Amino acid sequence: MMHYDLVVIGTGPAGQKAAIQAAKLGKRVAIIEKNNVVGGAAINTGTIPSKALREAALHLTGMGKRDLFGGRHRVKRQVTIADLISVSQQVINNELNVIRDAFDRNNIDLIWGWAHFEGPQLLQVQRHHESELLTADKFVVGVGTKPAKPDHIPFNDQTIFCSDSVLKLDRLPKSMIVVGGGVIGCEYAGIMATLGVRVTLVEGRNQVLGFLDYEIAEAFQYHMRRMGITLRLGEKVDSIKKIENNNGSGARVQATLESGKHLKAETLLYSVGRQGVCADLGLENVGIEYDDRERLTVNENYQTNAEHVYAVGDVIGFPALASTAMEQGRMAACHAFGVEIHSMPELFPFGIYAVPEISMVGKTEKQLTDAAIPYEAGIARYDELARGQLLGDTIGMLKILIHQEDHRILGVHCIGSGATELIHIGQAVMAFNGTVDFFIHNVFNFPTLAEAYKVAALNGVNKLQHV
Amino acid sequence: MMHYDLVVIGTGPAGQKAAIQAAKLGKRVAIIEKNNVVGGAAINTGTIPSKALREAALHLTGMGKRDLFGGRHRVKRQVTIADLISVSQQVINNELNVIRDAFDRNNIDLIWGWAHFEGPQLLQVQRHHESELLTADKFVVGVGTKPAKPDHIPFNDQTIFCSDSVLKLDRLPKSMIVVGGGVIGCEYAGIMATLGVRVTLVEGRNQVLGFLDYEIAEAFQYHMRRMGITLRLGEKVDSIKKIENNNGSGARVQATLESGKHLKAETLLYSVGRQGVCADLGLENVGIEYDDRERLTVNENYQTNAEHVYAVGDVIGFPALASTAMEQGRMAACHAFGVEIHSMPELFPFGIYAVPEISMVGKTEKQLTDAAIPYEAGIARYDELARGQLLGDTIGMLKILIHQEDHRILGVHCIGSGATELIHIGQAVMAFNGTVDFFIHNVFNFPTLAEAYKVAALNGVNKLQHV
Numbered sequence: 001m002m003h004y005d006l007v008v009i010g011t012g013p014a015g016q017k018a019a020i021q022a023a024k025l026g027k028r029v030a031i032i033e034k035n036n037v038v039g040g041a042a043i044n045t046g047t048i049p050s051k052a053l054r055e056a057a058l059h060l061t062g063m064g065k066r067d068l069f070g071g072r073h074r075v076k077r078q079v080t081i082a083d084l085i086s087v088s089q090q091v092i093n094n095e096l097n098v099i100r101d102a103f104d105r106n107n108i109d110l111i112w113g114w115a116h117f118e119g120p121q122l123l124q125v126q127r128h129h130e131s132e133l134l135t136a137d138k139f140v141v142g143v144g145t146k147p148a149k150p151d152h153i154p155f156n157d158q159t160i161f162c163s164d165s166v167l168k169l170d171r172l173p174k175s176m177i178v179v180g181g182g183v184i185g186c187e188y189a190g191i192m193a194t195l196g197v198r199v200t201l202v203e204g205r206n207q208v209l210g211f212l213d214y215e216i217a218e219a220f221q222y223h224m225r226r227m228g229i230t231l232r233l234g235e236k237v238d239s240i241k242k243i244e245n246n247n248g249s250g251a252r253v254q255a256t257l258e259s260g261k262h263l264k265a266e267t268l269l270y271s272v273g274r275q276g277v278c279a280d281l282g283l284e285n286v287g288i289e290y291d292d293r294e295r296l297t298v299n300e301n302y303q304t305n306a307e308h309v310y311a312v313g314d315v316i317g318f319p320a321l322a323s324t325a326m327e328q329g330r331m332a333a334c335h336a337f338g339v340e341i342h343s344m345p346e347l348f349p350f351g352i353y354a355v356p357e358i359s360m361v362g363k364t365e366k367q368l369t370d371a372a373i374p375y376e377a378g379i380a381r382y383d384e385l386a387r388g389q390l391l392g393d394t395i396g397m398l399k400i401l402i403h404q405e406d407h408r409i410l411g412v413h414c415i416g417s418g419a420t421e422l423i424h425i426g427q428a429v430m431a432f433n434g435t436v437d438f439f440i441h442n443v444f445n446f447p448t449l450a451e452a453y454k455v456a457a458l459n460g461v462n463k464l465q466h467v
Numbered sequence: 468m469m470h471y472d473l474v475v476i477g478t479g480p481a482g483q484k485a486a487i488q489a490a491k492l493g494k495r496v497a498i499i500e501k502n503n504v505v506g507g508a509a510i511n512t513g514t515i516p517s518k519a520l521r522e523a524a525l526h527l528t529g530m531g532k533r534d535l536f537g538g539r540h541r542v543k544r545q546v547t548i549a550d551l552i553s554v555s556q557q558v559i560n561n562e563l564n565v566i567r568d569a570f571d572r573n574n575i576d577l578i579w580g581w582a583h584f585e586g587p588q589l590l591q592v593q594r595h596h597e598s599e600l601l602t603a604d605k606f607v608v609g610v611g612t613k614p615a616k617p618d619h620i621p622f623n624d625q626t627i628f629c630s631d632s633v634l635k636l637d638r639l640p641k642s643m644i645v646v647g648g649g650v651i652g653c654e655y656a657g658i659m660a661t662l663g664v665r666v667t668l669v670e671g672r673n674q675v676l677g678f679l680d681y682e683i684a685e686a687f688q689y690h691m692r693r694m695g696i697t698l699r700l701g702e703k704v705d706s707i708k709k710i711e712n713n714n715g716s717g718a719r720v721q722a723t724l725e726s727g728k729h730l731k732a733e734t735l736l737y738s739v740g741r742q743g744v745c746a747d748l749g750l751e752n753v754g755i756e757y758d759d760r761e762r763l764t765v766n767e768n769y770q771t772n773a774e775h776v777y778a779v780g781d782v783i784g785f786p787a788l789a790s791t792a793m794e795q796g797r798m799a800a801c802h803a804f805g806v807e808i809h810s811m812p813e814l815f816p817f818g819i820y821a822v823p824e825i826s827m828v829g830k831t832e833k834q835l836t837d838a839a840i841p842y843e844a845g846i847a848r849y850d851e852l853a854r855g856q857l858l859g860d861t862i863g864m865l866k867i868l869i870h871q872e873d874h875r876i877l878g879v880h881c882i883g884s885g886a887t888e889l890i891h892i893g894q895a896v897m898a899f900n901g902t903v904d905f906f907i908h909n910v911f912n913f914p915t916l917a918e919a920y921k922v923a924a925l926n927g928v929n930k931l932q933h934v
Contacts (some may be wrong), residue, residue: 013913022798043651043915051914091856098851102829322913328497342908359912384565388513390522391557418888420912424920425891431909432899442898443817445826445887446480446509446789447518453891 004030004110006336007123007136009115009281012040013322014313015142016099017329023106025337026445030109030134032125036425038099038110040144041314042322043092045164050187051353052088055380057194058355060084081171084195088167117282120306124282138336141296142329143281145274145314148293153240153270159460160240163188163271173197175265177255179237180272181208183352186220188269190355195228200230200263201236202255209352213364213413220415223356223395235259240268276315302332310336324348347431351420356395360422362411363401374404375449378436378460382416385455393417395438398452400426402460407435418449425450436460469576471497473803474590476582476748479507480789481780482609483566484796490573492804497576497601499592505566505577507611508781509789510559512631517654518820519555520634524661525822527551540650548638551662555634585751587773591749605775605803608763609796610748612741612781615760619739620707626719627707630655630738640664642732644722646704647739648675650819653687653866655736657822660694667697667730669704669722676819680831680880682866687882690823690862702726707735743782769799777803791815814898818887823862829878829897830868843872845903845927850881852922853914860884865919867893867903869927874902885916892917903927 004025008019016038019031037044060083103110111132113125123134147162149155157165163184173196178189181203193199201208201224207217208224208231221231236258243254243264251264276294283290286306290296296304296311304311310332313325327345334341352358368375382388382396398417403410412426429438439457444450472494475486483505486498504511522534527550570577574804577639578599580592590601614629616622624632630651641664645656648670660666666674668691674684675691675698700787710721710731718731743761753773757763763771763778771778777799780792794812801808818823835842849855849863870877879893897907906924911917 047913048857091853094850094856095853175656320647323910326913327908327910338612345908348910349912351915383561386518386558386562390515390518395724407591420915421885421888421917424909424911424915424917425895427909428892428895428901428905429899432901432903434895434899438895438898441794441812442891442894443790443794443812443815444891445816446514446793448818448887448891450888450891467817 001133001136002030004109004134004136006030006138006140006333007032007134008140008142010040010144010313011038011099011110012142012306012313012325013042014144014325014329015040016102017326018140018142018310018312018333019045019108019329020102020106021330021333022337023108024365025339027331029106030111030136031103032111032113032115032123032220034112034114036112037096038103039092039096040142040326041146043095043099045167046184047322048092048095048169048205049088050184050191052091053084054187054194054353054355056084056193057089057191061194061196078464085167112333115281117285120286120308124141139310140329140332140336141278141281141304141309141311142313142325143277143313143315143457145276145320147271148273148275150201154242155270156242158265159242160268160270164270164413166269169267173266174250175199175267177202177253177263177265177268179240179255179268179270181205181231181233182271183209185271186224186270186352186354187270189224190227191227193224193229194355196251198228198265200232202232202235202257202263204236206234206235208233209358211350212358213399213411214366215361216358216360216413216415219395219397220354220356220358227355232257232261232263235261242268274314274320278315283378294458301335303335308336319348319350321348321350337355347427349420349423349427351423353420356393356417358414359419360411360413361423361427362409362415365401365410368401368410373410375401375410376404376463376465377401378456378458380452380455380459382449385449385451387449387451388416390447391417391449396449396452398422398456400439400453400456400460402436402464404464407437407464409425409434409436414452416449420450422452468598469497471495471576471601471603471801473497473605473607474601475607475609476501476514476866477507477609477611477780478505478566478577479609479611479780479792480509480824481611481739481792481796482507483569483606484793485607485609485777485779486575486796487573487798487802488797489804490575492800492806494804495908496573497578498570499578499580499582499590499605501579501581503579504563506559506563507609508613508738509778509792510562510566512634513553513651514789515562516555516634517651517658519558520551521654521658521661521820521822523551523554527570528661528663534817545713548636551714552634582748584752587753587775606777607796607799607803608748608771608776608778608782609780609792610744610782612743612762612787614738615740615742616737621709622737623709625735626709627735627737630736633736636734640733641717642666642734644720644730644732644735646707646722646735646737647671648698648700649738650676653691653734653819653821655738656696657694660691660907661822665695665732667732669699669702669724671701671703673701675700675739676825678817679825680827680866680878683825683827683834683880683882685822686862686864687821687825694822699724699728699730702728707737726918741781741787745782768802769795770802775803786815786816788815790818812898814894816887816890816894818888818890823860823883824886825882826886827878827880828890829876829892831878831880832868833876835868840877842868842877843871843927843930844868845923845930847919847922847926849916849919852916852918854916854918855883857914863916863919865889865923867906867920867923867927867933869903871931874904874931876903878902881919882934883916889919890917894918
């Protein structure tokens with residue numbers, strides 16, 4: 001029976017970084033994967049495939065350059081699912097190689113199978129016709145989440161999809177109902193609309209992406225509608241059913257809203273919530289409890305109530321980002337082996353690969369108002385920037401929130417090309433407690449979108465002078 | 468006769484920002500432009516047109532996505548100059564409107580004509596059939612530069628071009644000799660090669676873009692050659708002549724190198740050096756001298772030897788960037804009217820819109836070695852990054868130079884997609900005297916190119932641990 005210093009369950013971003021960090025500390029590490037590929041949802045069903053689809057859709061349709069080049073220069077008139085998937089698969093394969101290489105290079109044992117705790121230090125790994133037992137001093141649980149699939153939704157992976165199975169679409173539908181205006185729903189709505197699919201998005205709250213700054217969410221909703229997406233906000237789905245005889249309309253799914261409206265479409269994507277996958281881990285044999293959505297609770301060091309078992313990534317809930325999962329994994333491994341760590345940076349950014357791209361770091365206007373922190377907002381619009389013009393992006397904007405008294409940067413909110421990259425400039429300045437003066441006096445390359453920081457800063461300072 | 472608090476000569480980036488800054492301080496400002504459009508070389512012949520051409524060329528040929536999509540998805544088989552220029556003109560027109568609006572909004576008098584000092588405070592503005600006289604307390608000279616056009620080069624703007632007239636190309640040539648491996652030469656070489664023009668670039672030194680970090684320049688040269696560009700480094704042009712009878716070869720220009728080689732091509736771009744345009748300003752009437760390339764010398768406040776006359780932008784030489792010119796303009800106006808200013812940030816980035824894009828901030832490896840500052844280099848390659856894969860950019864790299872002892876960031880060097888934007892993250896960290904630890908612990912959006920900072924930081928720290 002093999003004994004390890006650390007056994008990691010799950011090869012997603014959180015598990016990978018935990019395993020690699022421990023290996024770099026000279027520890028004997030195994031990592032267990034139940035699926036037949038490494039990488040978890042980030043690589044195989046979630047983050048990367050949706051981003052690859054998005055890039056392919058934007059490029060192949062010429063979207064995002066249309067202001068500049070007009071419809072004339074659409075790359076392909078007919079974009080097929082095969083075009084999209086082949087690009088996606090290429091990226092996924094490469095990522096898988098990168099991960100496998102990293103495991104090899106760091107002498108991490110990759111073990112295929114289903115992990116099940118038999119005791120506090122004892123783990124059984126079950127494969128089809130065999131199983132093995134391992135012991136370890138420490139464990140990291142990074143098993144992630146899966147789409148929530150309520151019983152009353154008749155998923156069939158042909159017309160009614162969850163966010164995993166939507167990748168199995170065998171052709172582009174004419175129409176799609178997206179239920180749920182969270183990150184996944186908004187990202188797929190944008191991809192599908194870009195590809196010419198008629199999209200209706202239903203969200204129970206009055207705003208999609210509830211955590212966003214209101215002005216950014218409003219701009220985003222405006223652009224979704226301009227793309228032809230129908231938004232049904234503040235509406236809940238009462239029932240979803242297949243339509244067998246579609247009378248030649250092509251509609252094969254009907255969603256009935258609580259308000260009585262019937263929505264019909266060729267396909268439906270149900271993307272409301274995700275849930276943990278802890279029930280089969282044998283956590284009861286270690287005395288670890290999970291909540292009704294199979295998620296684990298951890299302390300500030302990512303320890304569960306069994307202190308030698310850590311949990312990281314989506315399974316511990318908010319913020320459930322690949323980026324934060326990686327850092328949690330690293331930090332858990334460091335703590336497990338007594339390496340001093342900084343606490344998790346509070347300043348993590350959110351990136352949403354919608355159409356257009358959105359990113360934020362720090363506080364929203366509402367949060368600052370609720371906390372009675374006096375601020376001013378400085379705004380730059382991409383159409384004021386030469387680079388915005390060059391890219392044909394005239395809809396983007398960047399907003400910085402500035403403390404009215406000490407002029408520190410309290411939040412940065414961006415929608416438009418490059419948002420997920422640009423946000424890190426503001427994040428760095430915030431991390432060093434920088435003030436708006438930094439942006440005023442900094443020299444930015446010309447022409448860049450980064451100049452938006454200077455334009456926004458000047459706008460904010462002009463407003464502050466009138467306060 | 469009108470009297471102003473400030474008269475600015477030249478409506479390029481430096482002059483614009485000087486005028487706007489003074490107007491915002493409540494001053495009465497006029498700005499004088501001798502050409503029939505505002506904006507200077509940045510808008511009309513230099514920065515913006517070349518960047519617009521570049522964007523159009525990259526998009527229309529699908530370059531940069533080729534790794535991902537292959538040749539299949541080229542947007543247009545035949546790209547015409549008309550396609551390219553129409554995009555460029557659209558961007559230029561918009562920028563012109565932005566500038567005119569800014570002058571209007573700030574009540575800046577825009578006066579067309581040739582400025583000529585008649586005395587220390589007295590300026591004549593000459594138009595075709597009339598002239599007017601102005602007086603002002605302060606002046607800012609931001610007249611920029613023009614391409615150097617030595618007498619022995621038979622420029623004809625049909626086959627032999629300078630970097631201004633190359634925009635008048637009426638069709639894409641089959642081949643082009645580019646003389647001069649500075650920023651302009653390298654940018655046009657890349658654009659032309661992207662468009663399928665057979666390019667030979669001649670540079671007298673052994674490296675193009677001599678100010679770059681050597682490793683980045685080497686990578687750039689490698690990629691230029693991979694694009695099919697022939698580099699003739701360490702070679703000087705002896706003579707250039709038109710070929711009248713080209714024997715059906717299409718060649719209409721011949722450049723003879725000092726080494727005896729004859730290069731023939733359909734066209735030639737001569738892009739060696741730029742020179743000021745001060746000779747006709749009547750500076751002798753104010754006692755201001757210029758050098759043999761018609762450039763002005765200023766003190767740290769951008770004052771010429773006549774202290775009420777400031778000079779900013781390309782006319783004062785290095786670094787001759789639109790970005791630094793703007794900051795110089797702002798600073799000159801502030802100093803002129805007694806507003807306290809910070810000194811010019813030393814940390815200005817360089818952005819080169821070549822194919823691929825290049826940017827740097829801080830010191831190069833050679834500068835650090837010469838100064839005996841012990842450093843380690845951390846490197847990230849885009850093909851290690853999910854976002855690099857998604858963008859189809861597998862050639863990019865980012866390098867951070869880390870002080871071996873205190874771990875401060877001493878320089879950042881980047882080649883690849885988004886380089887000119889990404890550099891500002893490192894620039895911000897350097898401005899706050901940040902160390903490599905910032906990048907190690909920072910949470911970056913996933914997937915982004917900005918993650919290159921974390922990958923490079925981890926690489927650098929691993930090396931430091933072995934020191």
